[in-house]
Amino acid sequence: MNIDSIKNGLVIDHITAGKAMRIYDMLHLGELDCQVAIIKNAHSTKMGKKDIIKIDSAIDIDLDVLGYMSPHITVDVIRDGQRVEKKHIELPETLTNILRCKNPRCITTTEQEIPHIFRLANAEKREYRCIYCDTKASNL
Amino acid sequence: MKNLINILDLSTKDIDDLIAVANDIIANPEKYQEACKHKVLATLFFEPSTRTRLSFESAMLHLGGSVLGFSDAASCSVSKGESVADTISVVSGYADIIAMRHPKEGAPMIAATRATVPVINAGDGGHFHPTQTLTDMLTIQHEKGRFDHLTIGLCGDLKFGRTVHSLIAAMSRYEGVKFVLISPEELKLPGFVKQEYLDSTGTEYVETSSLDEALPQLDILYMTRVQKERFFNEEDYLRLKDSYILTPDKMKLAKSDMIVLHPLPRVNEISTAVDADPRAAYFRQAAYGKYIRMALILKMLEVRV
Numbered sequence: 001m002n003i004d005s006i007k008n009g010l011v012i013d014h015i016t017a018g019k020a021m022r023i024y025d026m027l028h029l030g031e032l033d034c035q036v037a038i039i040k041n042a043h044s045t046k047m048g049k050k051d052i053i054k055i056d057s058a059i060d061i062d063l064d065v066l067g068y069m070s071p072h073i074t075v076d077v078i079r080d081g082q083r084v085e086k087k088h089i090e091l092p093e094t095l096t097n098i099l100r101c102k103n104p105r106c107i108t109t110t111e112q113e114i115p116h117i118f119r120l121a122n123a124e125k126r127e128y129r130c131i132y133c134d135t136k137a138s139n140l
Numbered sequence: 141m142k143n144l145i146n147i148l149d150l151s152t153k154d155i156d157d158l159i160a161v162a163n164d165i166i167a168n169p170e171k172y173q174e175a176c177k178h179k180v181l182a183t184l185f186f187e188p189s190t191r192t193r194l195s196f197e198s199a200m201l202h203l204g205g206s207v208l209g210f211s212d213a214a215s216c217s218v219s220k221g222e223s224v225a226d227t228i229s230v231v232s233g234y235a236d237i238i239a240m241r242h243p244k245e246g247a248p249m250i251a252a253t254r255a256t257v258p259v260i261n262a263g264d265g266g267h268f269h270p271t272q273t274l275t276d277m278l279t280i281q282h283e284k285g286r287f288d289h290l291t292i293g294l295c296g297d298l299k300f301g302r303t304v305h306s307l308i309a310a311m312s313r314y315e316g317v318k319f320v321l322i323s324p325e326e327l328k329l330p331g332f333v334k335q336e337y338l339d340s341t342g343t344e345y346v347e348t349s350s351l352d353e354a355l356p357q358l359d360i361l362y363m364t365r366v367q368k369e370r371f372f373n374e375e376d377y378l379r380l381k382d383s384y385i386l387t388p389d390k391m392k393l394a395k396s397d398m399i400v401l402h403p404l405p406r407v408n409e410i411s412t413a414v415d416a417d418p419r420a421a422y423f424r425q426a427a428y429g430k431y432i433r434m435a436l437i438l439k440m441l442e443v444r445v
Binding site for chain 1: 223224225242243244245246247249250264265266267330331332335336370372
């Protein structure tokens with residue numbers, strides 16, 4: 001399968017297989033005018049199978065979303081057809097307005113204006129908890 | 141320390157200092173009777189309370205200060221749809237310190253971000269209740285004389301029991317403290333308390349559903365009420381409310397120097413026949429609440445006597 005190389009833009013690589021569509025939605029890539037390619041179940045020597053997203057535009061994306069969604073993810077920055085940077089995404093310490101707290105007793109259910117913030121509670125288990133009520137985030 | 145939201149906002153040294161001041165207040169109350177003259181405490185109780193609100197108000201009055209506030213969400217602008225953040229911004233202009241209780245977990249944290257005066261969490265839903273823990277610790281210091289090497293049984297609703305969560309956070313910092321967690325399956329201690337306060341500190345604990353089996357090993361039995369207001373489904377409440385009832389017969393299984401604590405109010409989880417037992421310390425515990433809150437108000441207003 002051939003997908004054109006991009007000239008200026010981003011390649012989100014090493015996405016856990018099956019998570020590309022979720023990332024596409026969370027980064028609101030459907031709202032872009034440029035070409036966006038989603039490659040599912042690509043061969044990977046390290047991961048077996050992986051997903052890849054290619055974005056043909058040098059946009060700013062929320063790296064925290066990527067770090068939370070998939071553990072080995074990388075972002076290649078492409079300029080004039082060349083990779084100029086490879087970013088390894090760490091697990092973010094906090095996630096702001098990416099997840100919503102599911103605890104019906106949490107203050108976020110009634111205060112409309114406050115940001116929904118989760119903190120990294122256990123990096124090994126990739127576990128996040130609401131900063132207000134300590135409820136564990138459900139996995140995406 | 142500007143706010144007290146979680147008991148861990150206080151170090152063990154802070155707690156020792158507060159207890160020392162509380163004990164000095166007990167011994168020399170007249171020394172403190174004008175310490176907070178011209179200062180105003182706002183008690184914002186979005187959820188009903190007897191002991192906590194009255195002990196805060198009594199504490200401020202005994203320090204020579206004044207109090208204002210409300211004891212029911214229906215009697216304030218929240219009933220008109222005002223947010224906690226806006227309420228706090230307004231009250232910050234009327235008071236020097238705020239004690240706040242709210243049924244939603246995390247509400248005092250929101251309040252602290254908006255307030256220009258110190259905020260004390262007086263209980264947020266089933267989450268935390270740090271000033272009850274200070275009361276519990278003043279009681280433990282008086283009754284047991286130490287915080288280390290104690291086996292503490294926590295019995296009843298450990299899931300929504302905010303006093304239990306804060307007490308575990310505080311006491312897991314002392315050497316040789318062991319917890320026996322006694323609850324029905326549905327009301328077991330939440331994962332975040334186990335993970336962040338017990339596992340992370342290497343504190344020993346066991347979980348059981350049998351009060352009888354746990355009783356003989358305990359130095360402290362901390363009873364809690366199954367709280368009707370935390371259930372969305374009344375059937376679940378009715379099924380669980382009588383899970384544990386402490387009676388004089390059960391007290392025969394306990395050590396002669398064990399103490400029974402309870403944050404109160406009780407419904408039926410401690411038979412009134414136990415009240416006469418000298419090991420029943422819960423009414424003495426309630427009285428300590430005023431003194432430790434006096435010490436806390438002094439600390440947070442940075443008043444030295």
